[in-house]
Amino acid sequence: MEPRDMTRIPTVEPATGQASTGRKINRRMALRGLGAALATPALTSGAGAQDAWPTRPVRLIVPYAPGGASDFIARPWADKLQQAFGQPFIVDNRGGAAGSIGTEAGARAAPDGYTFLLTPGATLSVLPQLRKVPYDPIKDFVPVGRVGDLVCGFVIRVDTGPSSMKEVVEYAKKNPGKLAFGSAGLGTYTQMRLEMLKMRAGIDILHVPYRGSADALNDLLGGQVQMMNEIVVLPHVRAGKLKLLGINFPTRHPDFPDVPTLTEAGYPDSDVPIWYSIQAPTGAPAPILEKFNAKINEISATPEMIKRMREINVVVPQQTLSALLAYREADMVSNGKLIKEAHIKLD
Numbered sequence: 001m002e003p004r005d006m007t008r009i010p011t012v013e014p015a016t017g018q019a020s021t022g023r024k025i026n027r028r029m030a031l032r033g034l035g036a037a038l039a040t041p042a043l044t045s046g047a048g049a050q051d052a053w054p055t056r057p058v059r060l061i062v063p064y065a066p067g068g069a070s071d072f073i074a075r076p077w078a079d080k081l082q083q084a085f086g087q088p089f090i091v092d093n094r095g096g097a098a099g100s101i102g103t104e105a106g107a108r109a110a111p112d113g114y115t116f117l118l119t120p121g122a123t124l125s126v127l128p129q130l131r132k133v134p135y136d137p138i139k140d141f142v143p144v145g146r147v148g149d150l151v152c153g154f155v156i157r158v159d160t161g162p163s164s165m166k167e168v169v170e171y172a173k174k175n176p177g178k179l180a181f182g183s184a185g186l187g188t189y190t191q192m193r194l195e196m197l198k199m200r201a202g203i204d205i206l207h208v209p210y211r212g213s214a215d216a217l218n219d220l221l222g223g224q225v226q227m228m229n230e231i232v233v234l235p236h237v238r239a240g241k242l243k244l245l246g247i248n249f250p251t252r253h254p255d256f257p258d259v260p261t262l263t264e265a266g267y268p269d270s271d272v273p274i275w276y277s278i279q280a281p282t283g284a285p286a287p288i289l290e291k292f293n294a295k296i297n298e299i300s301a302t303p304e305m306i307k308r309m310r311e312i313n314v315v316v317p318q319q320t321l322s323a324l325l326a327y328r329e330a331d332m333v334s335n336g337k338l339i340k341e342a343h344i345k346l347d
Contacts, residue, residue: 053113057087058087058113060089060116061102061117062094063100065093070118072314077147077278098346099188100133103127103135104133111282121275124137130346137332146316149317150314151273153229153244153245153246155233156245158243160227173203177206181228182209182217182224183208184209186346196270198342217233247259247262248262275331297318300316300318301318
């Protein structure tokens with residue numbers, strides 16, 4: 001059966017304001033970095049190099065282990081980009097340290113247009129505000145293209161008991177610390193979703209970080225943890241092993257029309273998508289960035305890619321380089337505010 005159309009699901013922009021914790025957002029610095037990239041000459045001879053790129057394989061560093069949400073998004077993009085450009089796009093999984101190992105590799109890569117970082121926004125807008133990381137999310141990266149917004153939701157093992165967000169909150173209040181929530185790692189969006197719920201509901205749920213969502217899912221299915229909020233869980237919801245409690249997206253999921261959004265469940269701050277993008281090391285040639293961005297937007301608008309991505313519950317909005325930079329900044333601000341309000345620390 002063909003998946004139902006998810007292209008009408010809107011995206012939402014994070015709130016804007018001043019960064020309140022961790023690294024301060026320096027808009028002038030970020031714009032200077034993007035401007036410098038856009039002023040960088042092509043690799044060899046102006047427009048000729050732009051037209052020729054790529055002339056050899058391109059590497060996409062993914063800062064998490066294979067089998068998780070990042071990998072699910074990277075593989076279809078690598079296939080489509082290879083078809084579009086006629087050169088291999090190689091997914092290079094560099095998991096560990098909550099994504100900072102792979103993200104550092106992306107920052108330290110030669111800015112020659114042949115190595116990019118495909119990452120969730122958390123490695124840029126969340127993790128650096130929680131601990132010292134070996135890269136600067138503003139100075140070290142320039143945006144290339146938005147490649148996906150995940151339509152995720154809170155799930156729980158069916159044998160745990162609660163069958164709605166309201167019942168989870170009631171259970172957690174009666175049994176503080178008994179529920180365990182598995183995340184893709186410290187400083188990830190999945191942890192932020194949990195912390196938001198804990199703060200708004202006034203409950204205590206144990207956070208168990210993993211090296212990636214695939215490992216967390218294995219323990220969820222094995223009973224070591226009871227809850228998750230990830231894309232990888234939905235096939236198991238359809239199989240009846242897990243119960244979907246609430247969707248963290250502005251609209252209900254077309255395949256689960258009876259499941260409320262988190263706004264409908266009483267937690268509106270959680271209805272922000274987990275977004276993914278391709279970033280380049282600062283200094284990458286502007287003609288390549290512009291060509292790459294245009295091709296990403298072109299691919300994401302094709303019926304084939306829309307269908308392929310919605311099969312894994314992903315919506316892909318088209319964004320220019322400057323729009324993606326603004327979105328990245330706003331996401332850093334909104335997450336900084338949450339980190340401060342919820343007193344989130346890496347444990």
